[in-house]
Amino acid sequence: MFVKNAWYCAGWDKDLSLGRDGLLARRIAGESLVLYRRPDAAVVAMEDRCCHRHAPLSLGRKEGDSIRCMYHGMKFGPDGRCTEIPGMSRIPEKACVRTYPVVERDNWIWVWMGEPAKADPALICEAIGPGDPAWNLRLGYVRVDTNYRQEIANLADLSHVAWVHSQTLGGSDAWSNIKPRHELTERGIDTRYCVRRTPPPSFARHLFPEGALFDIQVHVRMSVPCNFILHFSVHEVGSATEGPTNGRLVLDTFSSQAVTPRDAHSCDYYYSWGCSRATDMPGLTDLMHEANNDAFLEDKAMLEGQYQRMRERPDAPSVDIVHDAGPGKLLWVLDRLLKAEARAIEIVPA
Amino acid sequence: MFVKNAWYCAGWDKDLSLGRDGLLARRIAGESLVLYRRPDAAVVAMEDRCCHRHAPLSLGRKEGDSIRCMYHGMKFGPDGRCTEIPGMSRIPEKACVRTYPVVERDNWIWVWMGEPAKADPALICEAIGPGDPAWNLRLGYVRVDTNYRQEIANLADLSHVAWVHSQTLGGSDAWSNIKPRHELTERGIDTRYCVRRTPPPSFARHLFPEGALFDIQVHVRMSVPCNFILHFSVHEVGSATEGPTNGRLVLDTFSSQAVTPRDAHSCDYYYSWGCSRATDMPGLTDLMHEANNDAFLEDKAMLEGQYQRMRERPDAPSVDIVHDAGPGKLLWVLDRLLKAEARAIEIVPA
Amino acid sequence: MFVKNAWYCAGWDKDLSLGRDGLLARRIAGESLVLYRRPDAAVVAMEDRCCHRHAPLSLGRKEGDSIRCMYHGMKFGPDGRCTEIPGMSRIPEKACVRTYPVVERDNWIWVWMGEPAKADPALICEAIGPGDPAWNLRLGYVRVDTNYRQEIANLADLSHVAWVHSQTLGGSDAWSNIKPRHELTERGIDTRYCVRRTPPPSFARHLFPEGALFDIQVHVRMSVPCNFILHFSVHEVGSATEGPTNGRLVLDTFSSQAVTPRDAHSCDYYYSWGCSRATDMPGLTDLMHEANNDAFLEDKAMLEGQYQRMRERPDAPSVDIVHDAGPGKLLWVLDRLLKAEARAIEIVPA
Known part of the structure; x- marks a missing residue:
């Protein structure tokens, strides 16, 4: 149905502010994603699903370069690994959320939906972005x-x-x-x-x-x-x-x-x-x-x-x-x- | 599910003007139809589906006694045969759209959804139309x-x-x-x-x-x-x-x-x-x-x-x-x- | 999917007036019910489906302690038995509608969706109702x-x-x-x-x-x-x-x-x-x-x-x-x- 090893457009760079609630929910090629911008402006794309009970992370909250699920407070780093479970000292190995390779280019945000190792930015179509002065x-x-x-x-x-x-x-x-x-x-x-x-x-x-x-x-x-x-x-x-x-x-x-x-x-x-x-x-x-x-x-x-x-x-x-x-x-x-x-x-x- | 060899009412005669955009989309017995009135007032009923890529003909345009699909411009005569494909000189044999027998009677438009040869107007229920002076x-x-x-x-x-x-x-x-x-x-x-x-x-x-x-x-x-x-x-x-x-x-x-x-x-x-x-x-x-x-x-x-x-x-x-x-x-x-x-x-x- | 031998809340007592049109349609555990209050204030819960041709009884009318289907006028007593079929003198044996045990307690209406013989009010959770003066x-x-x-x-x-x-x-x-x-x-x-x-x-x-x-x-x-x-x-x-x-x-x-x-x-x-x-x-x-x-x-x-x-x-x-x-x-x-x-x-x- 969908080519997975491909870059898909998730929107324009302007769609992702640095604001605390700057979480973007997108559905791409049959999968639900949440995107956000880290304090250093880099974009993170994750499955929009907490690994605990599947609550949408897009209903969550940004904390530094992390995102916190606002159902039970689990916090995930930009690599998708859980770094905090309120009320627990040990984090289970499996507590992580899938992340996706992201490239920003020509004012567009591109997400790779397939195997991360194959995510070659050369496959992104060349374009002219709204930021081009010409x-x-x-x-x-x-x-x-x-x-x-x-x-x-x-x-x-x-x-x-x-x-x-x-x-x-x-x-x-x-x-x-x-x-x-x-x-x-x-x-x-x-x-x-x-x-x-x-x-x-x-x-x-x-x-x-x-x-x-x-x-x-x-x-x-x-x-x-x-x-x-x-x-x-x-x-x-x-x-x-x-x-x-x-x-x-x-x-x-x-x-x-x-x-x-x-x-x-x-x-x-x-x-x-x-x-x-x-x-x-x-x-x-x-x-x-x-x-x-x-x-x-x-x-x-x-x-x-x-x-x-x-x-x-x-x-x-x-x-x-x-x-x-x-x-x-x-x-x-x-x-x-x-x-x-x-x-x-x-x-x-x- | 549906009797096909039967007359189905597609509306009143007043629903079909001679206007250029007088195209009536109807769904009858599980099929999608477009109806229009020719310049001589006769009513044409066709499958509402261009034979090229299935665009609705009801989004098209009347031209004389024909209808033109406004996706790629293919034109169909009142018998459903394609008479023009812009950009092509030869019309493929198979380029035609199904038409349906139509009878106007008692200010009603009746469409026969089955085999055309069996379309007997005597099977239409007698009625009194709004045009009856009595x-x-x-x-x-x-x-x-x-x-x-x-x-x-x-x-x-x-x-x-x-x-x-x-x-x-x-x-x-x-x-x-x-x-x-x-x-x-x-x-x-x-x-x-x-x-x-x-x-x-x-x-x-x-x-x-x-x-x-x-x-x-x-x-x-x-x-x-x-x-x-x-x-x-x-x-x-x-x-x-x-x-x-x-x-x-x-x-x-x-x-x-x-x-x-x-x-x-x-x-x-x-x-x-x-x-x-x-x-x-x-x-x-x-x-x-x-x-x-x-x-x-x-x-x-x-x-x-x-x-x-x-x-x-x-x-x-x-x-x-x-x-x-x-x-x-x-x-x-x-x-x-x-x-x-x-x-x-x-x-x-x- | 649903436990049937259980009490389900159908709303508050205030939701059921003694008014002629005081019919409450509810969907509970995959079944459609109509509830109404008899003149003596007791609550009746019935399947919201006339036994004739499945018309919703909630579109009907209260008559004394009975409910009348307003499609063809069949009347049902609070026990679900049909007591009148307009135009007929004999009522068929099978002409009845399923009823459900009901208990009003703590200003709540509780309906038992399973076998009536097992409907034990002791299984209702104790509560404090809005009518409690404390x-x-x-x-x-x-x-x-x-x-x-x-x-x-x-x-x-x-x-x-x-x-x-x-x-x-x-x-x-x-x-x-x-x-x-x-x-x-x-x-x-x-x-x-x-x-x-x-x-x-x-x-x-x-x-x-x-x-x-x-x-x-x-x-x-x-x-x-x-x-x-x-x-x-x-x-x-x-x-x-x-x-x-x-x-x-x-x-x-x-x-x-x-x-x-x-x-x-x-x-x-x-x-x-x-x-x-x-x-x-x-x-x-x-x-x-x-x-x-x-x-x-x-x-x-x-x-x-x-x-x-x-x-x-x-x-x-x-x-x-x-x-x-x-x-x-x-x-x-x-x-x-x-x-x-x-x-x-x-x-x-x-």
Whole structure:
């Protein structure tokens, strides 16, 4: 169901304050976690379950670099070992809580849900964070009640922009006719294409004269499950009809996004979007942010409707179309990882 | 569970406008449908599921006599065949969506959920629609969260009027002592009786002098699943003690009703009720409509409470009483149809 | 799952008026009941299910000492026998509804869910009711969505007061270091201990000078499932370091509590709390009542969080600590009763 040896986004760095009650409860890939920041700012991720009687540690209290369960007062260090049981002098060997490797990068918090020894930060998708001085980024979040396979399939095929987002990010059928080139990477796909001679998106059409056209150069890197970056740069219409546009750059935009499955039926979707400071103008990033918030609610409505239909009749047949190439490749990578993990567990049973 | 070779009510004609977004999502007998009106006013009913990736077509858009899925833009004609896949020139053979036979009659929309070849409009229960100039009818709707067998059992035994509706449609124990004559028909029952010497119903008692009494002649035709008409005519008290009343007609009322199971646990209940224009007076049909709306919420509360108890203890025994004859006959007809369909599927496997 | 041969609390006497609509629907140990008061004030408890078609009798109407189902008008005497079926002259033998033994004591209504012949009122936990002139008691109620085993484990170990209730009933770690003496009784445990040299609880700290200390003498009697009384008496600090305090009595408080499982996932929790009139002062019992209401919501939050974690991963291991002795003994008594009932059913199959 879930790839465990993978980094999952648990939110933005701003979600974890140093405050005494700065405890963040998250559900990731079917497990309940609590995250908190130590006095030295390092982030701890633990199973959100006291080893005594399973009370949520997220209802607890931070004490120095430790967390105290507020049911019976058991205290756990940042390595998950119990260091105090009020009323007892001896701490049982087994009194500890599972911890998870954590990396903070690009203002994101990443948690490794599998074997700690395999937690290689090189597997985290490169991104641009809101702290990057070259970009003016806004942050957003939406919960989507679907299986994450549908969510990442949605994101791996932007031809849906023409339809789902016709009133926001879309506004022409140019998106229907894109010819993406998807290259397989170690854990995902790398996709490039140019949307040529397209009018401005619906949300920005009023800013331009009737008939204005642009080339949009797109570069998407996705790695399962499921972090990805979108680099959209808007150009004047160029003369090239194949390969990248050769029109002059007008606006450079960048989005970093992460889909974290909560469980089989629900995802957390984190996203940033904005313009390079070199090409931004006052109000533009905010306009784009409003449009994105609207658009991701359009996705949510479509994806939740789709998932309802899928659950009503799980064995209904489906017809493939040309735009399925991206989702197909990405889910193929995901399935390959899932199978490799299942095999590894078979060989070395837990 | 559900008879498939049957007409199910999908609502009133007024529920389907010619507007661009006039898409009606309905759940009928365990299937999800979308209905829309073509420019020539004909109604199309389709499975509410794009054949590509199962997105709901009810989140789509009408284009001429077609419907376009707004996930990836696939367009389907009124026969369910895909006629356009944006970005592709060839349409795969299998790209089509199931459609359902539809008949509009008596201002009602009827959908056939089984084999199209067997869709015989003669099987639709005769009714009087709100468009009939001889009657002054009002329309109502209530969703009831129960299995439809309980809903139709409720409707097939009007002795409950004395109790469930004591504050509205009832008001005397005359309804407890009715002796209905139920005749089996091809797909239901035909029931006649006279409620003799009964005071006016609670909702209308203030209109009459103390002690006023009437005969109410009742004729109910029910056909599974589950359309029915009720003809109540109010007469001055007559001298007959058996058979129809021979009192003078005072008020002629008519109700057409339909129960459409959504799934095993929920029904849509559509109803009209009103007076003949020959016997109506200003305000009377509205008074009756208010009382019916109240009464059907009384039914809803009772039926939902009953269903909760049934689910809590499905094997609890039950005692039969004299008033179960009508429900028993109707459910017998239903079970006969269900068994016949099950046998047919066994012989010719799908 | 549930001990059936046991008294369960169905609420306070004040919950059952003599009013015509004074029908109380309760769910107890997985069964649905209706309770009502006869004209002579005696309480009747019946299965909340008409024997005809399972309609809830709690939607019915009181008539003298009987209850009438308002679906088809069947009337049942206080012994559950049907005495009237409108429209029928003969009442079928089997037309009756199960009744349950009821005892009213200490302003509480107790219902026996098992074999009536075994309903021994001596098994009801002794309590002090709000009607007792020697005590000034307040009543409260909270629904907790957890399995009742977790609820009674919570109540059998008051070391949690130090943590869960640190802002209300707790306020010192004295509660973490209690050394309760649990004595097994026929159907529960009897627990005594002294909390020595403890500051006033958080909710009352402002009433005393800095550094004020007290001895709290605790006596708890619990019987499964699950009624219990807590007798807390507050004393000046005494010189005894073992056994009961020998300090002068300052305040005598008493709480009677009952946990009634609704089903596997939910409990009703009824409680009273207050001071002896001999030691009370104006406003004190109200202050304590407010603190208790707050505290029991703190328990609710912790218990519901714990139960969510337990359902997410039912096989997660757990580590025992010294404070588990009370809950362990109480659950041992419960399991012994559950096993005895299971054996009895095996020998004499129903």
